[in-house]
Amino acid sequence: MLSAGSLATLFENTIGPAFDDAHEYGYRGEFHGSNAVMRMVLDEQKQPDVIVSADAELLRTRLPEDIAPWDVVFGSNALVIAYGPDTAVGERLEGEEPWFEVLSEADAEIARSDPDLDPLGYRALQLFDLAEQYYDRDGLAPALTENLVIDPQEAHILARVEAQERAAAIVYKNMAVDHGLPYVELPEKLDFSNPEHADYYAQATYTTEDGTTVEGAPVLYNATVPSTAPNPEAGRAFLKFLLSNPEMLTENGLVVTDAFPRPHGPVPEEIVP
Structure with a gap:
């Protein structure tokens, strides 16, 4: 398989x-x-x-x-933000500060997978594009992207969060559950979980290095x-x-x-x- x-x-x-x-x-x-x-x-x-x-x-x-x-x-599945509870980012997220403010202001690395290799990577970028619109905050998407780092192996992306080498990661909910990490749930219009919001998700696109343009989708x-x-x-x-x-x-x-x-x-x- x-x-x-x-x-x-x-x-x-x-x-x-x-x-x-x-x-x-x-x-x-x-x-x-x-x-x-x-x-x-x-x-x-x-x-x-x-x-x-x-x-x-x-x-x-x-x-x-x-x-x-x-x-x-x-x-x-749904996108969530999994985090290390003992990090500064984790403490702020557990304090229920808005996730987008925490990540855009963080002096820490937030992991995502490679958007040219798997959907999780480009969904993280699409999430940020949609969040800028959803929260009506100009410039939010590039501010969120600034702290992102790529972990090329999707299956291992949370290992560095567990080891506190990364403060947080944009992952699927089941991955956070598998690793026993705390996570922040996102509004349905941002987490790509609900087919009823397919048209909203589709507003965000990403073009891979081989020229394939992918619309946001559940x-x-x-x-x-x-x-x-x-x-x-x-x-x-x-x-x-x-x-x-x-x-x-x-x-x-x-x-x-x-x-x-x-x-x-x-x-x-x-x-x-």
Whole structure:
């Protein structure tokens, strides 16, 4: 399985071992930013049995239909600000000061992932653009961006917050839950969690280094078994197992509503429970 890095803990500690116990197939996961995942598949660097993306449209637009003619959306997430409680930034956030004032004034490093490798990175920048409009504060976006530093490995972005090498990080809620870190929740119009605000999110855009312009969009995780899968039967079994155990997802901080799973394209009948 080749997956978005934000789901590393979920798959490595929960889904993967449970699948191993329930099936004859072995589980092995590899994690990168979703954009990097798509590049690896397109460049034939990797040939996974399952592909998981943190941006549903990214998978659909980057992978041609002959590789990924279908996918299934299985959960959603929200952006939060995870922080080290013993840092000056953490103390101010716990004092309930407005998050945007704390981050724009901070004399500390705020981590984000690489926007050219994964959606979490460009969603952090889109968050700041939307916040400038939402709070009606001219110049807020560049002020927030000034203290940002890039941690290229999405799956490891919170390790430096835990080690107090970074004061805070813009991450998905499940990542903060996985690491047991405190976090600040954002308004729904800024956290990319609610599909009802899709038009509002879409006002913010980011163009990657390869020229792809990405509109802000709700955080929707989707997965597919590509036509290039070496073992498609195992891939379909894994995806069916994932979709059949929503409680494993919610226990790890993801949101799974009655709207999921949401098939897109000619999904094999045996996959969707």
